[in-house]
Ligand SMILES: Nc1ncnc2c1ncn2[C@@H]1O[C@H](COP(=O)(O)OP(=O)(O)OP(=O)(O)O)[C@@H](O)[C@H]1O
């Protein structure tokens with residue numbers, strides 16, 4: 001049967017189109033006679049592609065321009081100064097993080113402005129330090145300062161796909177939300193994986209097939225992210241299934257910082273050093289008397305110790321900057337109680353001032369709080385709880401009267417449960 005040919009006129013170029021099937025005239029409205037020929041569609045398409053490319057280029061230029069300002073206000077010493085306002089000690093960790101962030105911005109700027117084949121590689125960071133020494137606190141304060149998206153994900157909640165729990169993609173999804181759902185911004189953000197030690201293989205490096213396949217799987221999945229891959233996830237966080245629309249984020253330029261207490265790693269390091277000492281290299285194991293041995297050991301951590309601890313070597317290879325934090329001693333804890341912008345003592349002083357009451361913590365009382373915290377072995381974490389327990393009765397009783405008073409917290413209040421002294425002013 002001969003094919004029927006109809007004729008239409010393109011509404012744009014006015015060319016007459018011989019139409020045999022829909023491919024000759026993809027857009028045609030029989031009601032109005034409006035038609036567009038294939039040539040015009042191609043033209044428009046071409047125009048849009050060029051326009052979009054130019055627009056993207058413009059946006060990149062604008063962002064690259066902003067990067068100069070961002071770089072100027074995020075120099076390492078400026079970041080460190082900000083961290084100093086909240087975090088006591090841990091100078092080396094602050095320096096490492098400040099430089100890591102500044103270099104991350106620089107790498108971004110270079111990527112936007114140069115195409116000369118040189119690649120500035122990422123320097124992902126691994127942080128180790130005892131419980132309650134400020135790892136999570138450092139990163140959460142850092143996140144408030146940054147001009148790029150930053151997301152914290154608890155690695156201990158991650159599981160291999162198919163297990164109960166969150167897939168590793170969650171870390172990237174958190175970043176995507178921190179970037180207000182802007183993929184391009186997320187692709188230059190920073191991911192902090194907290195509690196990273198919790199995904200170590202339970203029996204360390206020497207276990208082979210059987211032990212802990214789940215954690216090994218999480219590490220393998222994280223490795224792909226660290227190496228740079230396109231991570232796909234659904235916006236609502238349900239597991240991927242064929243119908244759910246997905247978002248794709250390339251992790252190539254995302255900076256990863258991981259941190260954890262790595263409980264027991266000091267023993268792994270000591271073992272290695274002892275082995276070395278038996279052949280004459282272990283003199284450095286003996287620490288100075290005034291520093292806890294734990295700190296001496298942990299500062300000597302090497303990639304092979306992390307491997308022994310149960311982190312796969314490929315991941316360790318992707319975390320070139322090792323940053324160790326120190327144990328907080330009595331003096332440091334005393335300063336944490338009083339110095340940071342959000343120091344517990346400062347907060348209680350302000351709260352009581354609103355009731356016309358002056359609060360005085362005697363230094364010996366604060367030292368007793370610090371000593372109690374040290375006994376609990378949770379670093380600065382228990383400081384707040386100790387002070388809160390102590391202050392409960394004061395906070396309850398003081399507002400009963402509006403009289404101006406002074407409350408004095410003494411050492412006996414902490415050590416023997418004595419009542420704080422209240423004097424009229
Ligand atoms: N160096 C510090 N300076 C000021 N405050 C600190 C410091 N270290 C800890 N803190 C306080 O103690 C709390 C607990 O610290 P943080 O959560 O950072 O511990 P961590 O090192 O992450 O420990 P973990 O390994 O147990 O998670 C913080 O919320 C913070 O208020």
Ligand SMILES: [Mg+2]
Nearest residue numbers: 135136194195
């Ligand atoms: Mg923590």
